[in-house]
Amino acid sequence: MIQLINIEKIYRTKTIETIALNKVNLQINKGEFVAIMGPSGCGKSTLLNIIGLLDSPTAGSISIDGQEVSSFSNRKLAAFRNFKLGFIFQSFHLINDLSVLDNVELPLLYRSGVSGAERKKKALEALEKVGLSTRTKHYPSQLSGGQRQRVAIARAIVGSPEVILADEPTGNLDSVMGEEVMNIMLELNKTDGTTIIMVTHDDNMANKTERIIRFFDGQQVN
Amino acid sequence: MLKNYIKLALKVMLRKKYYTILSLAGIGFTIMIITVFATFIDQVIGENSAEPERNRTLILDKVSVYNQGKKEDGFPSIHFLKKYVSDLESTEVISFITNKSYISFSKGKPTGHYLVYTDEHFWEITDFEFLEGRSFNRKEVENGDRVLIINKRTREHFFGDQAATGKELRVYGEKFKVIGVVTSGAAFSRVNADMILPYSMDKNLQGLEGPIQGSYSAMLLARSDNPKQVRSELRAKMRLLTNKISGADSLKAYAFTPLEQFAKSSSFTDQEPEYGKTAISFFIILLLFMLIPAISLINLNLSRIGERAEEIGVRKSFGATSATLVGQLVVENVILTLVGGIIGLALAAYATGLLVHIINTFDPLFKMPADSFIINWRVLALSIFSCLVFGLLSGVYPAWKMSKLNPVYALKGGQNHD
Ligand SMILES: Nc1ncnc2c1ncn2[C@@H]1O[C@H](COP(=O)(O)OP(=O)(O)OP(=O)(O)O)[C@@H](O)[C@H]1O
Ligand SMILES: [Mg+2]
Numbered sequence: 001m002i003q004l005i006n007i008e009k010i011y012r013t014k015t016i017e018t019i020a021l022n023k024v025n026l027q028i029n030k031g032e033f034v035a036i037m038g039p040s041g042c043g044k045s046t047l048l049n050i051i052g053l054l055d056s057p058t059a060g061s062i063s064i065d066g067q068e069v070s071s072f073s074n075r076k077l078a079a080f081r082n083f084k085l086g087f088i089f090q091s092f093h094l095i096n097d098l099s100v101l102d103n104v105e106l107p108l109l110y111r112s113g114v115s116g117a118e119r120k121k122k123a124l125e126a127l128e129k130v131g132l133s134t135r136t137k138h139y140p141s142q143l144s145g146g147q148r149q150r151v152a153i154a155r156a157i158v159g160s161p162e163v164i165l166a167d168e169p170t171g172n173l174d175s176v177m178g179e180e181v182m183n184i185m186l187e188l189n190k191t192d193g194t195t196i197i198m199v200t201h202d203d204n205m206a207n208k209t210e211r212i213i214r215f216f217d218g219q220q221v222n
Numbered sequence: 223m224l225k226n227y228i229k230l231a232l233k234v235m236l237r238k239k240y241y242t243i244l245s246l247a248g249i250g251f252t253i254m255i256i257t258v259f260a261t262f263i264d265q266v267i268g269e270n271s272a273e274p275e276r277n278r279t280l281i282l283d284k285v286s287v288y289n290q291g292k293k294e295d296g297f298p299s300i301h302f303l304k305k306y307v308s309d310l311e312s313t314e315v316i317s318f319i320t321n322k323s324y325i326s327f328s329k330g331k332p333t334g335h336y337l338v339y340t341d342e343h344f345w346e347i348t349d350f351e352f353l354e355g356r357s358f359n360r361k362e363v364e365n366g367d368r369v370l371i372i373n374k375r376t377r378e379h380f381f382g383d384q385a386a387t388g389k390e391l392r393v394y395g396e397k398f399k400v401i402g403v404v405t406s407g408a409a410f411s412r413v414n415a416d417m418i419l420p421y422s423m424d425k426n427l428q429g430l431e432g433p434i435q436g437s438y439s440a441m442l443l444a445r446s447d448n449p450k451q452v453r454s455e456l457r458a459k460m461r462l463l464t465n466k467i468s469g470a471d472s473l474k475a476y477a478f479t480p481l482e483q484f485a486k487s488s489s490f491t492d493q494e495p496e497y498g499k500t501a502i503s504f505f506i507i508l509l510l511f512m513l514i515p516a517i518s519l520i521n522l523n524l525s526r527i528g529e530r531a532e533e534i535g536v537r538k539s540f541g542a543t544s545a546t547l548v549g550q551l552v553v554e555n556v557i558l559t560l561v562g563g564i565i566g567l568a569l570a571a572y573a574t575g576l577l578v579h580i581i582n583t584f585d586p587l588f589k590m591p592a593d594s595f596i597i598n599w600r601v602l603a604l605s606i607f608s609c610l611v612f613g614l615l616s617g618v619y620p621a622w623k624m625s626k627l628n629p630v631y632a633l634k635g636g637q638n639h640d
Contacts, residue, residue, distance in 0.1 A: 055630050081541045093539075095536060097230065097233050106536070111541075
């Protein structure tokens with residue numbers, strides 16, 4: 001499903017050069033739930049952004065679904081993100097000016113041929129899955145952290161992506177709410193077969209996944 | 223898609239009140255000025271209820287006489303017009319009319335009136351609404367009857383709210399009988415006079431009017447919508463006069479519709495006018511005028527990039543291309559300017575009234591009617607067009623800049639670019 005070959009990411013500024021990823025080789029299969037762990041600054045987010053096609057590696061190649069993406073145009077990358085990927089962020093990143101429903105509909109706006117009614121229907125289904133179908137008219141500021149993250153999950157799954165990329169999705173939540181969010185993701189993985197790649201610092205969360213990949217200083221250590 | 227953009231735009235506007243008020247004030251003021259200016263120009267060139275045929279009415283108000291290498295420009299004389307311009311085949315009707323002359327009556331308070339002399343055809347080319355009475359006819363013009371038509375405000379001045387028909391007025395010391403009262407025309411139009419008299423009563427006829435040049439103009443109502451035909455017939459006629467009139471080796475007569483007169487680049491040729499340059503300079507002036515407020519809005523928009531970086535990052539993560547984002551942000555800005563434009567139009571409606579009031583205060587003799595500036599559909603179209611240009615002018619660059627945000631940085635709240 002996802003294959004990384006010799007991925008390198010080097011951040012260069014005038015004075016320093018940071019090697020965030022050093023020759024990473026990684027294969028993630030369809031339907032896997034993978035946890036990525038490692039100390040702060042070891043390159044986890046960098047890796048996730050590269051897999052998520054939000055950032056490009058300095059060297060190496062990535063293929064998703066058998067397609068080598070480094071040669072893709074920006075337009076094609078955007079379409080790829082739209083159809084195949086769904087993001088969940090540590091700090092939710094909901095758009096405060098939009099209602100819950102509008103936030104969840106957002107990815108479908110960038111798909112041609114999806115009618116307003118269809119968008120709404122799919123968004124409501126996604127909100128149903130995360131147990132928030134009664135909060136559609138609320139605004140993000142009117143929700144708790146756990147609820148916000150569930151809205152973010154609904155947004156990530158509304159377009160039925162094959163892969164969900166979650167960067168510390170429970171990092172800003174207390175343990176109860178974190179648990180809830182984790183259970184939703186486990187359910188998604190089990191019933192829909194969605195591939196999930198999750199960065200976490202929490203051993204409890206990581207232990208619920210099928211595979212833990214550990215990083216240290218830009219390199220995979222297991 | 224568009225519906226969503228509009229929805230979002232309105233939401234953003236409502237939430238960011240300070241930004242919205244600031245932008246709307248700037249846009250509103252700009253559009254107000256443009257609209258007021260446009261109502262003024264429209265007065266001068268546009269058709270109105272008293273002049274419904276303005277676009278095929280050519281005004282012949284200049285004749286150049288070339289004599290022994292010298293050229294002299296001036297108004298044509300009534301004799302010249304009658305003799306050489308009264309039988310053009312390409313015209314339906316021709317009317318002769320003097321320039322407005324100013325006449326002051328004092329009757330308690332100061333007041334001034336404009337007076338023109340013309341013929342019976344004047345009433346065929348114009349379409350004044352008669353509040354009472356009738357126009358003068360050919361016989362009255364030929365006989366030199368002492369009749370006159372006045373407009374509403376003149377009636378008010380002399381007769382209050384009573385009917386004026388049949389009553390007498392003194393003009394330059396002679397008694398005239400009022401036979402009709404008309405509504406006022408467009409304030410700055412040459413046909414909008416307070417008193418309209420048969421030209422046979424014009425005292426200048428003996429004095430100022432020479433064989434070629436004098437103090438008259440002709441209004442030529444073209445048969446077709448194409449004023450070129452009239453001009454080419456006129457040119458041919460003038461050529462025939464070469465070396466035929468003493469004191470003139472050759473002649474040129476200039477006749478243009480009010481719109482052509484306004485829009486043509488040069489007033490020194492009787493050839494077909496060119497509009498290109500004027501259109502371009504008009505557009506450039508419009509742009510320059512909008513430039514400073516637009517730059518302010520650009521700055522305001524740029525200063526909000528940081529504020530909106532997160533949103534941009536999210537949209538990009540979920541598949542928005544740079545092009546779609548530019549589209550969204552530009553539409554947002556255009557909607558903002560359109561709302562500002564509506565405010566500007568409302569302000570303009572108020573400002574035109576105020577302007578008339580101020581003009582009348584400084585020049586009590588002039589007494590311009592309160593509805594002298596009208597926002598009609600032509601003015602409205604120009605204002606909306608200006609709004610759109612303004613929206614694009616101020617929206618495209620910030621939108622482009624925002625759309626270039628690198629999503630990873632944007633989500634961190636930063637501003638670095640790809
Ligand atoms: N834009 C950047 N410019 C320079 N260096 C960067 C940039 N982004 C990340 N880095 C560096 O790359 C390394 C990896 O960063 P990354 O954000 O991937 O770490 P992380 O594993 O996600 O850490 P955390 O657990 O704290 O989120 C760090 O040393 C960081 O300082
Ligand atoms: Mg991180």
